Structures are given as C-alpha cells and as structure tokens.
Amino acid sequence: MTDDATGARTYDVLVIGSANADLTVRVDRRPGPGETVLGTDLVENAGGKGANQAAAAARLGARTALLAKVGDDAFGEMVLDGQREAGTELRHVLVERGARTGTAMIVVGPDGDNAIVVSPGANSRLLPGDVTDARAAVAASAVVSLQLEIPPETVRAAVAVAGETGTRVVLNPSPVPEVLDPALLEAADPLVVNEHEARGLSGLDAGTAADWARALRARGARSVVVTLGAQGALALDDAAGDPVAVPGVAVTAVDTTGAGDAFTGALATRLAAGADLADAARFAVRVGAVSVTRAGAQPSYPTAEELD
Incomplete structure (x- = not known):
C-alpha cells in the first residue's frame, strides 16, 4: 500500500514494539544484594523500546x-x-481493556548508567493477528523497526509481512536471546546490537566488534550496526568489505536510559530517507550523544533543529 500513484510511502518509519511507563529513581550508588539505599523522588515518564x-x-x-x-x-x-x-x-496503537500497561523500573547511578527491570503487561498481548490486521500500515512504510520486548511470534509475523510488502526491517534484538531466530537475523537490514549483544549472537568467544559484525553478517544478517557507547559505532553493509568506524561525540553523560532507542530511531529515520548505512549511523551517533546529556528516555530526545 502506498499513498498515491507515484509509489510514495505514507510513513517513513513504522515501529512495532513495546510501550511502557518508566518509573525512574536516581541513587548515589546502586544497591548490592539484600541492601536498601535511598534514592530521589520517583519520576514517571513514557518509555518502552518501541515507543x-x-x-x-x-x-x-x-x-x-x-x-x-x-x-x-x-x-x-x-x-x-x-x-x-x-x-x-497513533491510529495503530491498541488499548486492551482490563490490562495493565507495561512498566519499567529504572535505577540510575551517579555515572548515568542504569539497571532496568521490565514488567511486560499489555505488551505481552500484542499478537501476530494484530500485525496481520495492520498489513496495510506495514506496506505503507519505508522502514519497520522491531525489538524483542513483545512476543517472539509477533516479531516473526512482522518480519513475514514486511518481507511480503517489500518494507525494510531494522531489528534491535533486545532483550537479547541466547539464540536469535534465523528468520529474524536474515531479515535484519540492519541488525542493531551493542558490543555485548554482538559478541553473544556472533558465536565467537573472543575478538573485536569488527569480528563480531562480520560473523553476524556471515550468519545471514543483511547488514549490521554495532553500537559502542561513547566510542560511536561500526557499520557493516558489504559482506566483502570492512566495517566503517563511526567516531563518538564527546559529551558528559547524565542518564543513558533510552540512548540505544534514540540511536535506533534516528538510524531508521535516516535509512527511510535513502541514506547509506554509514551515513545513517553517523547521524544516529549524534542523536544518541545528545540524548545522554538529558535525564529520562523520551524527554531527552532532540528535534532536528536542536541537533543542528
């Protein structure tokens, strides 16, 4: 489905995924096992990797x-x-009567790093039939962005519909499984992973981020982006080539919550506009860098004007 006879898409990006309430507390230090520490007042914000x-x-x-x-x-x-x-x-967001919205409990330390526990709630009720019902929206999108905070069968259904409609798939396999479904890996263009995820999914016990990116490409991913935190990212599009190193942007981190999602959303945006993978990753690194300089997830995300 397109919005006119020229073949233009209605949406640049369709995100199929989770939507949570983020409940955040900042602490001077994160508690150890069996320990209680005092934190700041609770802050409630909209979150979830999909949202x-x-x-x-x-x-x-x-x-x-x-x-x-x-x-x-x-x-x-x-x-x-x-x-x-x-x-x-929001026309494709479904409200489930009697269900609790997914919730993430987030503890942020003084260095800006966080620890998160997620209660899926209504996210677990996003079913393959919901994706099938939204087939026209998938077809009307240049890129569909997926994560793994919803049922795996729903993600597989989204990949299948995207394949049938010619929609590009950006896959951020987080929370990372021990083994990624080969059908998901082969649809990913790109697979977006951090260093820990890249190593685990690559099957390599040692090596570098570049080695893990090549291994994931060899295992079937159409392209791979490895995020490196403050060091930037690696982008691998050509199976026969070397990953392109994208340098990080020096900033003072306040809160890293949602920075990976800022990166992935920005990457999908630039890919939908026709950029190549390395250029999209450069743009996404800038967006992710801005996001860690502000508290929270969605409240930290910049507009295009702020980025300029």
Whole structure:
C-alpha cells in the first residue's frame, strides 16, 4: 500500500514494539544484594523500546507510526500523551481493556548508567493477528523497526509481512536471546546490537566488534550496526568489505536510559530517507550523544533543529 500513484510511502518509519511507563529513581550508588539505599523522588515518564524509537523518529521529523498495545490505565494514557507530544501517528496503537500497561523500573547511578527491570503487561498481548490486521500500515512504510520486548511470534509475523510488502526491517534484538531466530537475523537490514549483544549472537568467544559484525553478517544478517557507547559505532553493509568506524561525540553523560532507542530511531529515520548505512549511523551517533546529556528516555530526545 502506498499513498498515491507515484509509489510514495505514507510513513517513513513504522515501529512495532513495546510501550511502557518508566518509573525512574536516581541513587548515589546502586544497591548490592539484600541492601536498601535511598534514592530521589520517583519520576514517571513514557518509555518502552518501541515507543522510545517511535518518539525519537517522530521528533526528528520522520512520518512515524506506532503499532503497540497498552492498558486502559493511567500509565497507558501517559504513553499515548508522550507519543502525541512527539508527533507519532497513533491510529495503530491498541488499548486492551482490563490490562495493565507495561512498566519499567529504572535505577540510575551517579555515572548515568542504569539497571532496568521490565514488567511486560499489555505488551505481552500484542499478537501476530494484530500485525496481520495492520498489513496495510506495514506496506505503507519505508522502514519497520522491531525489538524483542513483545512476543517472539509477533516479531516473526512482522518480519513475514514486511518481507511480503517489500518494507525494510531494522531489528534491535533486545532483550537479547541466547539464540536469535534465523528468520529474524536474515531479515535484519540492519541488525542493531551493542558490543555485548554482538559478541553473544556472533558465536565467537573472543575478538573485536569488527569480528563480531562480520560473523553476524556471515550468519545471514543483511547488514549490521554495532553500537559502542561513547566510542560511536561500526557499520557493516558489504559482506566483502570492512566495517566503517563511526567516531563518538564527546559529551558528559547524565542518564543513558533510552540512548540505544534514540540511536535506533534516528538510524531508521535516516535509512527511510535513502541514506547509506554509514551515513545513517553517523547521524544516529549524534542523536544518541545528545540524548545522554538529558535525564529520562523520551524527554531527552532532540528535534532536528536542536541537533543542528
């Protein structure tokens, strides 16, 4: 499905994934086993890897839609308000009566690093049939962005529909499984992973990020991006070539929550606009760098004007 006879797509980016309420507390140090520490006042924000990536893309000006499921509770409304503020199309967000919206409990240390526990809630009720029902939206999108905070069978259904409709798949396999479904790996263009995920999925016990990227490409991924935190990223598009190193941007980190989602949303945005993988990764590194200088996930994401 396209929006006119010229073949133009209705959406630049369709994100199919999770939507959560983020409950964040900052601490002077993270507690050890059996230990209690005092933190700051609780801060509630819209989050979830899917909703975060949609918000990041929409704030950068991409025509963005979100397919997700929330509960009919106050957290669900908070999630929807966050997407409205970002500019995301919400007609494909489903509200499940009697369900609790997914929730993430986040503890942020003084260095900006975080520890997160997620209760899936309504995310676990986003089913393959919901994706099939949204086939027209997938077909109308240049890129579909996927993560693994929703049921694996739903992700597989999204990959299948994207393959049938010719929609490019950006896959961020997080939370990372021990073994990634080969059908998902082979659809990923690119597979977006951090160093830990890249090593685990590559099957290599040692090596460098470049080695892991090549191994993942050899295992079937159409292209690979490895994020390196403050050091930037590696982008591998050509199976016979070397990964392109994208340098990081020097910033003072305040909160790294949602930085990977900012990166992935920005990457999908630039790929939808026709950029090559290395250029898209350069843009995404800048967006991710801005996001860690501000507290929270979605509230930290820059607009295109702020990035300039």
